Amino acid sequence: MMAYPHTRRSVLAAVSMITLLSLTACGSERPSVADIKGQIAEMSGDTEVSDDQMNCLAKAYYDSDLSDEAVRFLVEAEDVTAISPEDLSKEDQAASKKLYEPLVKCLAPAE
Structure with a gap:
């Protein structure tokens, strides 16, 4: 006993x-494309971001060279606009710069 x-x-x-x-x-x-898209939808609020654009943005983040930790940090952030480059590693800062063009393409109006 x-x-x-x-x-x-x-x-x-x-x-x-x-x-x-x-x-x-x-x-x-790494957060899934759906998780990333959920954060994008939440943060976009009343702005007119189409479902296709959100899918494109989420896939761009998912396929990026950002570390899993950086992507998770973005997905879990209460306010992504409060994130500064200093919150990311040097490697993730460089990877985020490479994301600019793909993200702009995602937001370009459909022709």
Whole structure:
């Protein structure tokens, strides 16, 4: 009977560790195109950004050279306009500069 509390604590500790590791693993993945699009839709508010444009923008971010952490940072931000270049690594700053043209193309009116 005395071993039960120790065994129970060990099991609880193991379950906690597995949960922590699985959350960490999930947190390290790149957000999906749908997740990115959701953030774009939320941040675009009343502006007229079409569904096709949002898909294009989301795919551009997803396919970019931005790190998974930077993309996740953008998706989880409450206000993306408050993010400054200093919030990103040097590599992500360079990758974000490469995104300018693809993002502008996404927002160009359809011909």
